Amino acid sequence: MEDFEPNIIGFLCNWCSYAGADLAGTSRIQYSHNVKVIRVMCSGRVNPMFVINALQQGADGVLIGGCHPGDCHYQHGNYLARRRISVMKKLLEFMGINPERVKMAWVSAAEGRKFADVVDEVTEEIRKLGPNTKIRRKNEW
Amino acid sequence: MRIGVYVCECGKNISATVDVEKVVDYAKSLPYVASSRVYKYMCADPGQELIKKDIEELKLDKVIVAACSPRMHEPTFRAAIEDKGLNPYTLEIVNIREQVSWVHDDKKKGTKKAKSLVKSSVMRSALMEPLDRKKVGVTHKALVIGAGIAGIQAALDIAGSGYQVTLVEKTSSIGGKMAQLDKTFPTLDCSACILSPKMVDVGRNPNITLIANAEVEQVDGYVGNFEVKIKKKPRYVIEDKCTMCDDCVAVCPVIAHDEYNQNLSPRKAIYIAFPQAIPASYIIDPDDCLGIDPLICSKCKDVCGPEAIDFDMKPEIIEDEFGAIVVATGYDTYPIENLGEYGQGNIPDVITGLDFERLISPGGPSTGALRRPSDGKLVKNVVFIHCAGSRDPAKHLPYCSKICCMYSTKQALMFKHEVRDGTAVNFYIDIRTGGKDYEEFYQRAAEEAKVVYIRGKVSELIQDGDEILVKGVNTLTAETVELHADLVVLATGIIPSQGTKDIASVLRLSLGINGFIKEAHPKLKPVETSITGVFVAGCATGPKDIPETVSQAGRAAVRACNIIAQDEIEVEATIAHVDEMLCRGCGVCVETCPYSAITLIDTKRFGNTYKVASVNEALCKGCGSCAAACLNGAINQFGFEDKQILAMIQALGEE
Numbered sequence: 002m003e004d005f006e007p008n009i010i011g012f013l014c015n016w017c018s019y020a021g022a023d024l025a026g027t028s029r030i031q032y033s034h035n036v037k038v039i040r041v042m043c044s045g046r047v048n049p050m051f052v053i054n055a056l057q058q059g060a061d062g063v064l065i066g067g068c069h070p071g072d073c074h075y076q077h078g079n080y081l082a083r084r085r086i087s088v089m090k091k092l093l094e095f096m097g098i099n100p101e102r103v104k105m106a107w108v109s110a111a112e113g114r115k116f117a118d119v120v121d122e123v124t125e126e127i128r129k130l131g132p133n134t135k136i137r138r139k140n141e142w
Numbered sequence: 143m144r145i146g147v148y149v150c151e152c153g154k155n156i157s158a159t160v161d162v163e164k165v166v167d168y169a170k171s172l173p174y175v176a177s178s179r180v181y182k183y184m185c186a187d188p189g190q191e192l193i194k195k196d197i198e199e200l201k202l203d204k205v206i207v208a209a210c211s212p213r214m215h216e217p218t219f220r221a222a223i224e225d226k227g228l229n230p231y232t233l234e235i236v237n238i239r240e241q242v243s244w245v246h247d248d249k250k251k252g253t254k255k256a257k258s259l260v261k262s263s264v265m266r267s268a269l270m271e272p273l274d275r276k277k278v279g280v281t282h283k284a285l286v287i288g289a290g291i292a293g294i295q296a297a298l299d300i301a302g303s304g305y306q307v308t309l310v311e312k313t314s315s316i317g318g319k320m321a322q323l324d325k326t327f328p329t330l331d332c333s334a335c336i337l338s339p340k341m342v343d344v345g346r347n348p349n350i351t352l353i354a355n356a357e358v359e360q361v362d363g364y365v366g367n368f369e370v371k372i373k374k375k376p377r378y379v380i381e382d383k384c385t386m387c388d389d390c391v392a393v394c395p396v397i398a399h400d401e402y403n404q405n406l407s408p409r410k411a412i413y414i415a416f417p418q419a420i421p422a423s424y425i426i427d428p429d430d431c432l433g434i435d436p437l438i439c440s441k442c443k444d445v446c447g448p449e450a451i452d453f454d455m456k457p458e459i460i461e462d463e464f465g466a467i468v469v470a471t472g473y474d475t476y477p478i479e480n481l482g483e484y485g486q487g488n489i490p491d492v493i494t495g496l497d498f499e500r501l502i503s504p505g506g507p508s509t510g511a512l513r514r515p516s517d518g519k520l521v522k523n524v525v526f527i528h529c530a531g532s533r534d535p536a537k538h539l540p541y542c543s544k545i546c547c548m549y550s551t552k553q554a555l556m557f558k559h560e561v562r563d564g565t566a567v568n569f570y571i572d573i574r575t576g577g578k579d580y581e582e583f584y585q586r587a588a589e590e591a592k593v594v595y596i597r598g599k600v601s602e603l604i605q606d607g608d609e610i611l612v613k614g615v616n617t618l619t620a621e622t623v624e625l626h627a628d629l630v631v632l633a634t635g636i637i638p639s640q641g642t643k644d645i646a647s648v649l650r651l652s653l654g655i656n657g658f659i660k661e662a663h664p665k666l667k668p669v670e671t672s673i674t675g676v677f678v679a680g681c682a683t684g685p686k687d688i689p690e691t692v693s694q695a696g697r698a699a700v701r702a703c704n705i706i707a708q709d710e711i712e713v714e715a716t717i718a719h720v721d722e723m724l725c726r727g728c729g730v731c732v733e734t735c736p737y738s739a740i741t742l743i744d745t746k747r748f749g750n751t752y753k754v755a756s757v758n759e760a761l762c763k764g765c766g767s768c769a770a771a772c773l774n775g776a777i778n779q780f781g782f783e784d785k786q787i788l789a790m791i792q793a794l795g796e797e
Binding site: 008010017029031039041048050055059075076110 | 211212213237239240241242244245246247248251252254255258259262647650652653654655660672716734736737763764765766767769770771779782784787788790791792794795796797
């Protein structure tokens with residue numbers, strides 16, 4: 002398990018978390034390479050289907066980054082995301098998938114260091130959980 | 143479908159930790175990719191020309207640029223491909239600098255991640271559809287929030303360009319902190335003398351509508367069309383009728399603290415903040431007044447000749463529309479109560495820099511003779527402590543407040559001019575004199591006026607009889623220093639004002655780590671914010687001196703005019719859209735939308751009427767929350783379609 006490198010898909014909102022990730026870059030803060038980012042305008046755009054799909058398509062974990070509660074650029078998209086993801090985690094549990102594979106984090110545009118820490122933490126947690134095998138599809142193409 | 147993938151080296155910023163040649167080779171192996179190239183600076187003209195030439199010669203349909211963050215150069219490359227007839231919204235940017243090369247040292251792992259990200263963008267690009275540029279009308283009017291020197295300058299500059307501007311100020315008068323200063327560095331200009339002409343200009347400029355004693359409560363809408371609710375608190379004095387005769391003040395029985403004089407002198411419940419205040423009208427403070435009720439006390443009303451006093455004034459909500467907004471909400475100073483080592487405000491003769499400005503001002507509590515607060519004794523020995531709360535990440539503010547070295551030096555010089563035989567001692571960590579003529583000013587204080595500078599921090603202040611014992615250290619001689627002072631002035635640092643925090647939450651502006659408003663780019667977009675059409679000037683973005691504030695306000699004004707001068711402005715194209723055939727009219731999206739941009743409308747299909755969702759394109763801001771909520775997948779977001787995101791997920795999942 003030591004040499005297992007988890008493959009994690011991150012959905013980051015444009016205004017806070019993605020900007021926080023950019024700040025980690027401009028500040029040259031080093032962090033694990035395992036999270037690959039898809040930019041969305043708001044964490045509220047993250048359809049729970051995307052999360053299930055990510056796990057099906059081969060991701061070992063999913064990270065959703067949004068603005069801090071109360072700071073959403075679109076008023077309350079992050080609250081919607083939080084509600085949807087917590088309900089979806091129950092579904093994952095029902096399906097026999099460890100819900101800890103899905104993480105939500107609030108990272109503001111000023112928190113480059115926090116973003117790097119979140120990525121490192123999530124990577125280590127997923128590394129401990131091992132590869133996701135449950136609903137993973139076999140790719141033919 | 144023919145896609146071109148362009149990988150930027152960014153000098154060595156990317157190529158040092160990402161093998162760009164390998165990324166290019168990999169891109170060429172991906173479906174639809176007709177060309178892939180690497181170039182040293184893709185954003186430079188030759189880089190853009192390279193892309194444009196390929197679009198023409200290789201007949202590309204789509205372009206992907208793997209370079210820095212899309213937050214940086216997306217507009218640059220969108221314009222470049224549009225120049226050659228491609229739809230700007232089909233451009234894909236892969237962020238391999240901020241999110242790969244700068245954060246991963248390991249070249250092998252970095253290159254692998256870069257390849258993976260390029261692949262996901264190729265998958266998305268293949269599914270990208272051209273979008274229409276959406277335009278909306280613009281209200282040719284600007285709003286400036288906060289009327290210190292920053293807001294005053296911004297309002298004057300906008301008005302000077304011929305546009306209408308509304309200036310909203312929270313307190314009873316414009317002028318801000320600058321109005322409290324006695325003199326300004328490095329010229330020792332009298333602050334009121336240079337500020338009050340500008341204040342008068344604001345008062346009489348026909349293009350400026352001044353709303354004092356008011357706060358911005360709510361802002362809706364978007365660039366070009368902000369809908370703003372301003373709450374004007376009752377002044378209880380009719381501004382136009384008040385002649386400033388002062389008769390009311392003479393009869394008012396209430397003694398209250400004078401905030402303008404830093405609570406160092408009394409005022410009445412009916413008062414004017416300071417003689418040059420604009421609007422030039424008295425105000426009744428409802429918290430101090432016995433009751434705003436003629437049954438309890440109406441002495442001021444009885445004596446008022448012009449009948450300017452109106453106890454029945456109610457808070458007023460003013461609703462208006464603006465094309466652009468300038469936030470100039472200024473700063474507060476670090477609370478002395480937080481400084482345990484300096485007595486937490488419990489030693490009366492330990493005061494802040496702003497207190498000192500009032501004490502030494504001819505218009506201040508002691509009419510210019512520098513008397514100390516505790517017993518009114520004339521001051522002979524002053525100690526100035528720099529960085530009180532600043533540059534102390536362990537306990538206080540981590541940052542440098544920028545102006546304190548200079549204002550402490552100014553105050554020491556003012557003191558020496560006032561009290562020729564007095565001594566002024568400055569304790570400093572470093573002297574920072576970055577500014578035109580600042581170093582010369584400091585030299586003048588130290589050499590000509592014999593102001594003493596001791597490099598080192600003060601560890602403790604203790605009341606010792608009627609003096610203050612200052613315990614510190616001289617780090618140049620490695621000796622402890624103990625001396626007695628009549629008065630100690632703390633150069634307390636600059637913190638974001640409460641108004642800055644409040645307006646940031648109303649406008650949903652991003653804040654930086656220290657709580658100041660974050661600029662869109664720290665160097666090249668210093669007055670732009672995370673919200674298009676909202677600009678910021680002065681200390682709301684961080685500590686600044688007056689010249690810097692004034693120039694920033696000028697830029698903010700120009701940027702606001704850039705918007706309000708236009709008849710139409712482009713807005714978000716990545717908005718929600720509905721597939722009516724899939725919609726079952728359940729209304730989940732209607733409840734989800736934060737902007738009430740979705741409504742259920744009737745549609746005729748095969749002779750029957752059905753309810754379906756419909757998006758108001760002007761109201762939709764493109765968050766995509768509705769698309770995530772729709773149970774039928776009937777509502778989606780341009781540029782962030784389910785299928786596009788799912789294609790990216792698939793590419794990233796496969797590694």
